[in-house]
Amino acid sequence: MHEQVLALAREAESQNDGTTWVLGAEDEVLAAEVAAGLVEAVGPAARQEALPVIERLGHLREVLAVLALATARTHGHLAWFLARASTALAPVLHWRALTATPGHSFGAVLPEPDELHDAEHAVRFLAGFLTRTGATDAPDGRRTDSPSSSSPSGNDSSPEGLSRPTALPPDPSPKPVLGHGEG
Numbered sequence: 001m002h003e004q005v006l007a008l009a010r011e012a013e014s015q016n017d018g019t020t021w022v023l024g025a026e027d028e029v030l031a032a033e034v035a036a037g038l039v040e041a042v043g044p045a046a047r048q049e050a051l052p053v054i055e056r057l058g059h060l061r062e063v064l065a066v067l068a069l070a071t072a073r074t075h076g077h078l079a080w081f082l083a084r085a086s087t088a089l090a091p092v093l094h095w096r097a098l099t100a101t102p103g104h105s106f107g108a109v110l111p112e113p114d115e116l117h118d119a120e121h122a123v124r125f126l127a128g129f130l131t132r133t134g135a136t137d138a139p140d141g142r143r144t145d146s147p148s149s150s151s152p153s154g155n156d157s158s159p160e161g162l163s164r165p166t167a168l169p170p171d172p173s174p175k176p177v178l179g180h181g182e183g
Contacts, residue, residue, distance in 0.1 A: 002122040004088035009129045012081050016133070021077040023133065030074055032134030034082065037066035038127035042120050049117070054097035056116055063123050064089055085126055092119055 015021040023031070041062040042048060048056055064086060071082040095115075096108035111119075 001088055001091065001119050002125060005085060005122040005126050005129075008081065008084050008088060009125070012077075012129075012133070015077065023078065027074060027076075027078045028134045030070055030078065030134070031130045034066060034070045035127045035130035035134060037070075038063055038123050038130070041066060042123040042127075045117070045120065045124075048120050052097075053111070053116065056120070057092070057095055057097045057111070060089070060092045060095075060116075060119050060123070064092060089119060089122065091115075 012021070016023065041059045043059075048059070051059075067082050067086040067089070071079050071086065074082070094108055095111040096105055097110070100108070
C-alpha cells in the first residue's frame, strides 16, 4: 500500500506545477484537515504497533472514513487524489481481527503483521504529503513547509513523528498511477 500511495504522491506532485493542478485556498484547508484526521487516526509506529490488532484495524478503518468524507466535500483534482488514496488503502476493508469459522467471514482475512505495518506506514506518508500540500504561503512569501520555516536545522518532525521532507524520494521507474479502465 505504501508503494501505491508513494506513486500517487509522485503523480500529484508532477501535476501540482501551477498549471495542471492548482490548489485553491479551500483545497489547501481541506488537505490540511485530512492530514490532521489521518494523524489522529494512525499515530506513530511505536504506539500503533503496541496496540491489539483489533484497535489497529479500527484506526485504519477510521482513515478510510476520513478520506471518504473529505472526498465528498470537494471536486476536481483533490477529490480524485483522495479517492485514489482510498482505493490504495481499500484492502483494509477485507481484513478482520476476530476469529471466524471458515466460510462465515464474508471473505475477510486476518492481516499479516507486515500488512498492518505497510498500511499504517502508507497512512503516515499520506498525512505528511497532505500536510505539505495544504501548507500555505507565509506572509513573508516562504512556504510554511520549507526547511527554513520549520526549525533552524531544517530537519523538523511533527509531534506525531511525521518527518516533513521538502521533496519526494526519487522514483526509480516513473509510471503513472492508472485507474480502472486505463492502460
